[in-house]
Amino acid sequence: MANKPYVTKDYEWVRGTTRPELVVRFTRNGSPIEFDDAILSVYKDNGKTLAFRVSVEEGTMSMNVDLGQVTWVPTAAQTRSLTVTKADGLPRNKYELELRINGSEEVYIMGNITATGGLNDDEEIS
Numbered sequence: 001m002a003n004k005p006y007v008t009k010d011y012e013w014v015r016g017t018t019r020p021e022l023v024v025r026f027t028r029n030g031s032p033i034e035f036d037d038a039i040l041s042v043y044k045d046n047g048k049t050l051a052f053r054v055s056v057e058e059g060t061m062s063m064n065v066d067l068g069q070v071t072w073v074p075t076a077a078q079t080r081s082l083t084v085t086k087a088d089g090l091p092r093n094k095y096e097l098e099l100r101i102n103g104s105e106e107v108y109i110m111g112n113i114t115a116t117g118g119l120n121d122d123e124e125i126s
Contacts, residue, residue: 006107010091014117016080018073024097025069026108032068037100040072042113044083047094051081070097082115089114 013020022040026033037057044051054060054072061072083092091112098107 007109008111009109010111010114011095012114012116013074013079013082015082015084015115016076016117018076018079021071021073023069023071024109025067026099027068032066033099033101034065034068035099035101038063038070038097039100039105040095040097042078042082042093042095044081044093046083046092051093052078079115082113085114085116091115 024038026035037055038061039053039055039057040061041053042051043049056063056070061070063070085092091114093113093115094111095113096107096110098105
């Protein structure tokens with residue numbers, strides 16, 4: 001059986017929060033992968049509706065070229081936009097993280113997001 005070209009990883013986020021940040025390092029044979037852009041697309045409603053998209057190129061994700069690493073910190077509005085997971089416990093949100101390398105695009109990570117909570121009112125804390 002051939003290896004999958006991507007990794008599956010599921011997350012649980014509390015709606016209306018800005019944590020956890022997502023830090024992903026892309027390596028091949030121990031060396032950083034060189035890429036032009038990284039794009040994170042998050043879908044709600046069982047993967048039917050785009051909730052939000054962020055990328056290095058747009059400046060909504062940061063990149064460390066030397067490490068082959070991207071970092072993204074969600075906003076409260078982004079996590080609040082996710083469909084809340086119901087009592088059955090099934091995730092209602094999906095995501096994929098793709099890299100653009102020399103004009104081609106490839107999905108490297110994909111999975112489900114369980115969204116819990118969201119009862120707070122997202123007031124700014126000073």
